[in-house]
Amino acid sequence: MILSEIDSDFGVMRYIRTALMASKNLLLLAGDGIGPEAMAEVKKLIAAMNDKLGSDFVTDEGLVGGCAYDAHGAAISDADMAKAMAADAVLFGAVGGPKWDAVPYEVRPEAGLLRLRKDMELFANLRPAICYPALAASSSLKQEVVEGLDILIVRELTGGVYFGEPKQIVDLGNGQKRGIDTQVYDTFEIERISGVAFELARTRKNHVTSMEKRNVMKSGVLWNEVVTQTHKARYADVKLDHMLADAGGMQLVRWPKQFDVIVTDNLFGDMLSDIAAMLTGSIGMLPSASLGAPDAKTKKRKALYEPVHGSAPDISGKGIANPIAMIASFAMCLRYSFGMVAEADKLEAAIAAVLDDGLRTKDILSEGMTEVGTVQMGDAIIAKFLG
Numbered sequence: 147m148i149l150s151e152i153d154s155d156f157g158v159m160r161y162i163r164t165a166l167m168a169s170k171n172l173l174l175l176a177g178d179g180i181g182p183e184a185m186a187e188v189k190k191l192i193a194a195m196n197d198k199l200g201s202d203f204v205t206d207e208g209l210v211g212g213c214a215y216d217a218h219g220a221a222i223s224d225a226d227m228a229k230a231m232a233a234d235a236v237l238f239g240a241v242g243g244p245k246w247d248a249v250p251y252e253v254r255p256e257a258g259l260l261r262l263r264k265d266m267e268l269f270a271n272l273r274p275a276i277c278y279p280a281l282a283a284s285s286s287l288k289q290e291v292v293e294g295l296d297i298l299i300v301r302e303l304t305g306g307v308y309f310g311e312p313k314q315i316v317d318l319g320n321g322q323k324r325g326i327d328t329q330v331y332d333t334f335e336i337e338r339i340s341g342v343a344f345e346l347a348r349t350r351k352n353h354v355t356s357m358e359k360r361n362v363m364k365s366g367v368l369w370n371e372v373v374t375q376t377h378k379a380r381y382a383d384v385k386l387d388h389m390l391a392d393a394g395g396m397q398l399v400r401w402p403k404q405f406d407v408i409v410t411d412n413l414f415g416d417m418l419s420d421i422a423a424m425l426t427g428s429i430g431m432l433p434s435a436s437l438g439a440p441d442a443k444t445k446k447r448k449a450l451y452e453p454v455h456g457s458a459p460d461i462s463g464k465g466i467a468n469p470i471a472m473i474a475s476f477a478m479c480l481r482y483s484f485g486m487v488a489e490a491d492k493l494e495a496a497i498a499a500v501l502d503d504g505l506r507t508k509d510i511l512s513e514g515m516t517e518v519g520t521v522q523m524g525d526a527i528i529a530k531f532l533g
């Protein structure tokens with residue numbers, strides 16, 4: 147987008163000016179389906195923090211996904227993209243739904259999320275797998291294997307086989323075709339993602355496990371080498387282990403508590419983070435963060451926080467969506483974008499306490515528990531957080 151275009155849009159300019167002046171600027175992109183329902187609970191929480199705790203969050207909102215396509219014919223407008231670039235952090239709900247299944251590929255709802263990740267250069271995807279004590283019994287694994295689990299998967303998000311060239315299907319002319327994807331990593335990409343993992347480990351149990359397939363892949367050999375060098379040069383105080391990614395998958399379901407931070411590439415991270423996620427129960431519980439490089443001047447990282455789940459068209463509009471993944475994503479935002487560690491801890495404790503009290507949305511309901519809707523769950527968490 148050229149500056150004159152931004153100039154012509156007074157709203158964007160005003161937002162960007164505010165973003166430069168105030169300390170905590172959030173852009174809320176609620177999206178489609180249950181996205182706005184879950185985001186409404188975070189909006190209440192932010193208002194309560196400003197009102198009762200003297201926090202100084204400034205929020206603005208934009209459109210992404212199907213609703214942006216309806217309004218602008220694009221999955222995210224240039225104006226909203228400019229707001230995202232200027233914000234300290236973006237909170238993202240969910241996009242998509244049957245209404246937009248037939249829209250052109252370039253403007254499909256997910257294209258909005260992909261553009262945000264690309265333009266903001268969000269190369270580090272953080273997916274925690276935390277098992278709340280009250281939900282340990284409902285995991286598919288034995289209670290003692292998951293109870294108290296708290297691990298963090300750091301996945302490289304902008305490189306590797308999903309982006310490497312060539313990427314094509316070639317017609318071999320003999321009735322056969324060849325599908326080609328290219329796994330490619332440069333030193334700087336491995337250095338920066340492992341740096342994020344080591345830094346995060348220092349705020350946790352100080353232990354990183356790096357996973358690759360150096361036994362069969364050249365990119366795995368380089369990955370192993372660069373992680374080892376980065377560790378030696380800058381993070382020797384952190385404990386580092388290496389594990390083959392397939393063995394890592396097995397260990398994740400055998401004894402996940404052996405891990406603290408796992409760092410891995412885009413493809414393995416995609417799979418390992420889904421495995422880790424399911425250790426802890428419903429998809430409605432899972433937050434995530436995607437971070438970029440620190441700005442040379444301000445040292446702030448661009449950041450986007452989103453629940454792992456999608457827009458859940460099957461339950462949208464019914465008031466029964468679980469807002470915990472969205473609220474826990476906001477907790478990650480407090481922790482990683484604003485250094486509000488005490489508040490993030492308190493918010494996560496509030497979620498655990500509400501679950502201990504037996505409140506459950508439909509997706510995590512079990513016998514003897516009290517079923518509540520989205521709003522009641524949000525209210526209960528906010529009350530515990532403030533109380």
Ligand code: NAD
Nearest residue numbers: 240241242243429430455456457458459460461467468509
């Ligand atoms: P989904 O995550 O939306 O739903 C899967 C199942 O989990 C559904 O039964 C749903 O009701 C349930 N569920 C999800 N979140 C829940 C919550 N917070 N509370 C209670 N139940 C919840 O995945 P899907 O059905 O495969 O996809 C639906 C739409 O979302 C599609 O258009 C898809 O493209 C899109 N999608 C978007 C994102 C994103 O925005 N990041 C991610 C995945 C899917």
